[in-house]
Amino acid sequence: MVINDFLRSRTMGDLTADELLALQDSITDIRHFQPRTIAIKEGAHLTESTLLIDGLMTRYSSDRKGNRQLVALQVSGDFLDLHAYPLMRLDHDVGTLTACEVAVLSHDRIWKIQKELPELARKLWFLTLLDAAMNREWVFRLGRLKAPARLAHFICEMNARLFAVGKSDGREFELSVTQFDLAEICGLTSVHVNRVVRQLREMELCLIRDGVVEILNYRELVRFSDFDPDYLYLKSEVLERLDQGPGAVEQTA
Amino acid sequence: MVINDFLRSRTMGDLTADELLALQDSITDIRHFQPRTIAIKEGAHLTESTLLIDGLMTRYSSDRKGNRQLVALQVSGDFLDLHAYPLMRLDHDVGTLTACEVAVLSHDRIWKIQKELPELARKLWFLTLLDAAMNREWVFRLGRLKAPARLAHFICEMNARLFAVGKSDGREFELSVTQFDLAEICGLTSVHVNRVVRQLREMELCLIRDGVVEILNYRELVRFSDFDPDYLYLKSEVLERLDQGPGAVEQTA
DNA sequence: CGCAGCCTTGAAGTAAATCAAGGATTGTGG
DNA sequence: CCACAATCCTTGATTTACTTCAAGGCTGCG
Numbered sequence: 001m002v003i004n005d006f007l008r009s010r011t012m013g014d015l016t017a018d019e020l021l022a023l024q025d026s027i028t029d030i031r032h033f034q035p036r037t038i039a040i041k042e043g044a045h046l047t048e049s050t051l052l053i054d055g056l057m058t059r060y061s062s063d064r065k066g067n068r069q070l071v072a073l074q075v076s077g078d079f080l081d082l083h084a085y086p087l088m089r090l091d092h093d094v095g096t097l098t099a100c101e102v103a104v105l106s107h108d109r110i111w112k113i114q115k116e117l118p119e120l121a122r123k124l125w126f127l128t129l130l131d132a133a134m135n136r137e138w139v140f141r142l143g144r145l146k147a148p149a150r151l152a153h154f155i156c157e158m159n160a161r162l163f164a165v166g167k168s169d170g171r172e173f174e175l176s177v178t179q180f181d182l183a184e185i186c187g188l189t190s191v192h193v194n195r196v197v198r199q200l201r202e203m204e205l206c207l208i209r210d211g212v213v214e215i216l217n218y219r220e221l222v223r224f225s226d227f228d229p230d231y232l233y234l235k236s237e238v239l240e241r242l243d244q245g246p247g248a249v250e251q252t253a
Numbered sequence: 254m255v256i257n258d259f260l261r262s263r264t265m266g267d268l269t270a271d272e273l274l275a276l277q278d279s280i281t282d283i284r285h286f287q288p289r290t291i292a293i294k295e296g297a298h299l300t301e302s303t304l305l306i307d308g309l310m311t312r313y314s315s316d317r318k319g320n321r322q323l324v325a326l327q328v329s330g331d332f333l334d335l336h337a338y339p340l341m342r343l344d345h346d347v348g349t350l351t352a353c354e355v356a357v358l359s360h361d362r363i364w365k366i367q368k369e370l371p372e373l374a375r376k377l378w379f380l381t382l383l384d385a386a387m388n389r390e391w392v393f394r395l396g397r398l399k400a401p402a403r404l405a406h407f408i409c410e411m412n413a414r415l416f417a418v419g420k421s422d423g424r425e426f427e428l429s430v431t432q433f434d435l436a437e438i439c440g441l442t443s444v445h446v447n448r449v450v451r452q453l454r455e456m457e458l459c460l461i462r463d464g465v466v467e468i469l470n471y472r473e474l475v476r477f478s479d480f481d482p483d484y485l486y487l488k489s490e491v492l493e494r495l496d497q498g499p500g501a502v503e504q505t506a
Numbered sequence: 507c508g509c510a511g512c513c514t515t516g517a518a519g520t521a522a523a524t525c526a527a528g529g530a531t532t533g534t535g536g
Numbered sequence: 537c538c539a540c541a542a543t544c545c546t547t548g549a550t551t552t553a554c555t556t557c558a559a560g561g562c563t564g565c566g
Contacts, residue, residue, distance in 0.1 A: 011341065012339070012341075042483070043483065059389075061389070061390070061393040061397075063393075063397050063398070063479045064479050067397055069392060069393045069396040069397040071389040071392045071393065072389075083382045083385060083386075085378075086265070086375055086376075086378040086379040086382050087379065087382050087383075087386070087486065088264065088265075091386050091389070091390075091483050091484035091486075092389060092484075111371075111375075114371045114374065114375060115371045118364075118367045118368045118371075118374075121367065121371075121374070122339055122364075122367060123339075125338075125339040125378050125381070126339040126340065128378070128381070128382060128385070129336045129339050129340050129381060129385070130340075131385065132336060132381070132382070132384065132385035132388055133336075133340070133344050135385055135388035135389050135391075135392060136312075136314070136324040136325075136344070136345060136388050137314070137344075138388075138392045139314075139322060139324045139388060139391045139392055139395060140314040140316075140322045140324065142392060142395035142396050142440060143322040143395050143439075143440030144314075144316050144320055144322040144440060145316070146521070146522095147521075147522070178543085178544065178545090179544075179545070180543095180544075180545095186396075187395060187396030187397065188522075188523090189522075189523060189524080190544090190545085191522090191523075191524080191525095191546085191547090192521090192522055192523070194545065194546060194547085195522090195546090195547090197545095198546085226316045226317050230295070230296065230344050231344035231345075233340065233344075399553070399554095400553075400554070431511085431512065431513090432512075432513070433511095433512080441554075441555090442554075442555055442556080443512090443513090444514090444515090444554090444555075444556080444557095445553090445554055445555070447513065447514060447515085448514090448515090448554095450513095451514085462513095507566100508565100508566095509564105509565090509566090510563100510564090510565090510566105511562105511563090511564090511565105512561100512562085512563085512564105513560105513561080513562075513563100514559100514560085514561075514562095515558100515559085515560085515561100516557105516558085516559090517556100517557085517558090518555100518556085518557080518558105519554105519555080519556075519557095520553100520554085520555070520556085521552100521553085521554075521555085522551105522552085522553075522554090523550100523551080523552070523553085524549100524550080524551070524552085525548105525549085525550075525551090526547100526548085526549085526550100527546100527547085527548090528545105528546085528547085529544100529545080529546075529547100530543100530544085530545075530546095531542100531543085531544080531545095532541100532542085532543080532544100533540100533541090533542085533543100534539100534540080534541080534542100535538105535539090535540085535541105536537100536538090536539080536540100
C-alpha cells in the first residue's frame with residue numbers, strides 16, 4: 001500500500017501488519033479525478049479523508065480577486081486531508097493538477113483506530129504534523145528567500161519527498177506542473193518564474209522543462225536555496241543516500 | 254486553566270471535567286523564561302511539551318546568514334510544541350519575546366491520555382492542526398499579499414486570537430512586539446514595516462505603537478487585508494461578537 | 507551624562523510586477 | 537490536411553514595491 005512507501009522512509013517508522021490491515025479496512029472507496037478540477041471545497045463538512053494513490057494534487061487559498069496561493073503540493077502516498085478528521089471541515093480548497101486516483105477513509109473508522117490502536121493513531125497524527133512542518137518551511141521560503149532561491153528550495157523539497165517514495169533517483173524526477181503552477185507555489189508571477197527558471201539553468205543548477213526536473217549541481221542547489229531537509233523527518237539512512245545521489249548505489253554494490 | 258480559555262471559543266468545544274483533570278495531571282513542572290531567550294533549540298530530542306500560560310513566544314526558522322522568519326506567534330493558552338509529541342523533535346527554534354510562564358507536560362502522560370481518553374486525544378490533535386491552519390494562512394499572507402495588507406492581515410489575526418481568549422475587546426489589544434519583530438513575521442525589513450505602519454495609520458485603519466494595537470476601522474481593515482477568520486475555527490457566536498465589536502455588548506444588555 | 511534600543515526619514519539601488527507582444531505545441535473541426 | 541483556438545512559454549520595456557545604506561531623533565536607564 002502506498003502509505004507504507006511513505007512511512008518507510010520517515011523517522012516515525014513503518015506500519016505493523018496489524019496497522020496496515022486496519023488502515024486498509026478503513027478504505028471505503030476508490031475515486032478518480034480529472035486534471036485541474038476541485039476535489040474538496042473549503043468549508044464543506046467532511047466525514048471522510050482521502051489518501052492520494054496516484055497523481056498530483058494541491059491545496060490552496062484564494063484572495064478576493066481569485067489569485068491562488070498553493071499551500072501544499074501532494075504526491076503519491078500523501079494524505080490530502082487527514083487533518084479534516086479532527087478539524088471536521090477544511091479552511092482551504094483541494095484540487096487536482098493531473099489525473100488522480102485517491103482512496104477514501106471514513107472518519108468513523110479512524111475513530112475506531114483511535115480507540116483501539118493508539119500507536120497507529122499516533123502515526124496518523126505524525127503524518128498530519130509532517131504536513132504542518134512543510135507548511136512552516138513554505139512560510140520560511142516565502143518570507144526569507146528571493147525568487148531564484150525560492151524556486152530552487154521548492155525543487156529541493158520535491159526531489160527529497162519524491163526520493164523518499166521512490167519517485168526520484170535523487171537528481172531527476174517527473175513533476176507535471178506549469179510555470180504558472182510554480183508561480184502559485186512560490187508567490188510570484190508566471191512571467192517572473194520563467195525568468196528564474198532560465199537563471200537556474202544558466203547558473204547550471206537545474207533544468208525545469210516539459211514536466212521533468214533535472215538537478216545539475218545538487219550540492220550547490222542545496223547551498224544556494226538554504227535547503228535543510230530536517231523538516232521532512234526522513235531517516236538518516238535515506239538522507240545519506242539522497243546526498244550521495246544515484247551514482248553511489250553501484251559504488252557500494 | 255488557560256487551555257480551557259482557548260478551547261472554549263473553538264468549534265471543537267470545551268474540555269469535560271475529567272479531561273481537564275487528566276491534562277492538569279500531565280503537568281510536571283511550571284517554568285519561567287526571560288524575554289528574548291531561546292526556550293527550545295531546533296533538533297533537540299524532546300520528551301515533554303509546553304503550554305504557554307503567560308507572555309509572548311515565537312517559533313522561527315533562520316537562514317544561513319541568521320535572518321529569522323517567524324512561523325508562529327504564541328499567546329496565553331497556546332501549546333508551544335504539542336507537535337513535538339508525535340514528531341519527537343522540532344524542526345524550528347522556540348523563543349520568548351516577553352517574560353513568559355509555561356506549563357510542562359510529559360509525553361508519557363500524553364501517551365496515557367491517548368490510550369485512555371481518545372476524545373481528549375482528538376482535541377489535542379485538533380489543537381496541533383489549528384496551528385497548522387495558521388501556518389497555511391501565513392503562507393497565503395506572504396505569498397499573495399503586499400506589505401500593507403500583510404501587516405493588516407496579521408493584525409486581524411492577532412485581534413481575533415486574543416479576542417478568543419479574552420485578551421482583546423475586539424478593537425484594541427496589547428501586543429508587545431517591536432517593528433523589527435513585525436518585520437520577521439511579515440517577511441519584510443524593519444525600515445519598511447515602519448513606513449507601512451505609518452501608511453495604515455494615515456489610511457485610518459489602525460494604530461500600532463508602544464506595544465498596543467488599536468483598530469480604527471475594523472470592517473475596512475478586514476476587507477483591505479483579505480482577512481477571513483475561518484481558519485481560526487472559532488465558534489460562530491464568537492465570530493459574531495468579534496464582528497460587532499466592543500460597543501455591541503452594552504447595546505444588547 | 508552617555509549609551510542602548512527602538513523608531514523615523516531620505517536617497518539610491520534592486521527585485522519583481524505589470525503590460526504587451528509574439529512563438530511553439532497540441533488538439534479540434536472543417 | 538490545414539486552419540484555428542487554446543495553452544503554455546518567452547522576451548522586452550516600463551513601473552512599482554521593497555531593500556539597502558545612512559543619518560538622526562527619542563526614551564529610558566545605569
